[in-house]
Amino acid sequence: MYKTTKSLVALACAAVAFAAAGCGTTSENTGAAQPQDPTANCEGxxxxxxxxxxxxxxxxxxxxxxxxxxxxxxxxIPQLDVQFSDAAKDNSQQVNDVENFITKQVDLLMISPNEAAPLTDVVRKAYNQGIPVVVLDRKVNGEAYTTYIGADNVAIGRQAGEYFKNTLLPEGGKIAQIKGLSGSTPAAEREKGFKQGIEGSGIEIVASADGEWERSVGQQKMDALLKSHPEIQAVYAQNDPMAEGAWLAAQSAGRDDLKFVGIDGLPIPSGGIKAVEAGRLAATNVYPTGGRQAVDTAKKLLVDCQQVPKKQTLRTELVTEENAGEVYARLNQR
Structure with a gap:
């Protein structure tokens, strides 16, 4: 029913195109989000x-x-059929992926943007065409989306910083920071929060590098940082793969004295919680994926015809050697 209605609207636009050039494109291309009923696609x-x-x-x-x-x-949920696309870290590819979903007239769009600015326009286009948009983990600019689901990245960065200040380096020290992809909102927010967390301490960030969220890049950047800053005592990495890569670089350099802290805390054998248990990381910070919450949101909008909040903040927690086993078991019970 919904797709038929959309087709009729499109035909009506074409019929009056001579009177309003580019019918429907004005609202799609403006910088503002147009008022939407996110439950309009709901057929129960x-x-x-x-x-x-x-x-x-x-x-x-x-x-x-x-x-x-x-x-x-x-x-x-038998009523839902999810189609996946992988942008492979390419903003242009992700724009194309979203355009394809718009062309297919999907009933709802979920997106975890590679970077905020390059994806904002196409997300707004989908939203202003009446497609409910669920943004996960990384944000877009503006308000043209139905709901954002993710943990508070400033808070999780602050949590990591406070662990450095209160536990890891209570007397202060020199550290390195390995950041995520520049242009992605978590990278800026996790740095901001971390600096808040170490404020008033004797901890100094003497070097930073962009690890692009990847283990191999984190390892390469850490290798260079150790050569240029041998005084480094610990490393704050904005995700666990980069922290593990940095640990590998330190092992190769014979630096067993360094401490590493990451973010993600995936409850999988290769994840950060197990790395804490094994002693490679001093700590990690659980950052939920929001996947189940995104599906719950889709069900509310499409099946239950219910409204959802504009922002859904997920709970995080610090994982250390003391609680790693318990957290791993609990998260795998869900």
């Missing part, structure tokens, strides 16, 4: 709904887990 439990999930990349274990969480949760 009897309907069938197609969801497009645009993933920034599948090079990060966190994003693989996010897709798995979405796939697993959606399998429990």
């Amino acid at each position: 439990p009897e309907g069938n709904y197609t969801i497009g999930m645009s993933q920034a990349n599948l090079a990060e274990p966190y994003r693989v887990r996010m897709d798995e969480d979405i796939r697993k949760a959606a399998a429990e």
Whole structure:
């Protein structure tokens, strides 16, 4: 029913194009979000709904887990069919992926943007065409989306900084920071929060590098940082793969004295929680993928005809050697 209605609207636009050049494009291309009813596509439990999930990349274990969480949760709701795309860290490819979902007239769009600015316009286009948009983990600019689901990246950075200040380096010290991809909102927010967390301490960030969220890049950058800053005592990495890469570089350099802290805390054998248990990381910070919450949101909008909040903040927690086993077991019970 919904797709038929959209087709009729498109035909009506074409019929009056001579009177309003580019019918429908004015609202799509303005910088403002147009008023929407996010439940407009809801046909109740009897309907069938197609969801497009645009993933920034599948090079990060966190994003693989996010897709798995979405796939697993959606399998429990027979009305939902989720189609996935992988932008492979390419902004242009992700724009194309979203354009394809718009062309297919999906009933709802999920997206975890590679970077905010390059994806903002196409997300706004989808939203202003009446497609509910669920933004996961990384944000877009503006308000042209239905709901954002993610943990508070400033808070999680602050949590990591306070662990450095209160536990890891209470007397102060010199550290390195390995950041995520420049242009992605978590990178800036996790840095901001971390600096808040160490404020008033004797901790000094003597070097920073962009590790692009990847283990191999984190290892390369850490190798260079150790050569230029041998005084480094500890490393704050904005995700666990980069922290593990930095640990590998330190091992190669014979620097067993360094301490490493990451973010993600995936409850998988290769994730950060197990790295804490094994002693490679001093701590990690759980950052939920939001996959199940995204599917719950889609069900509310499409099946239950319910409204959802503009922002859904997920809970985080610090993981150390003392609680790693308990947290790992608890997260795997869900």
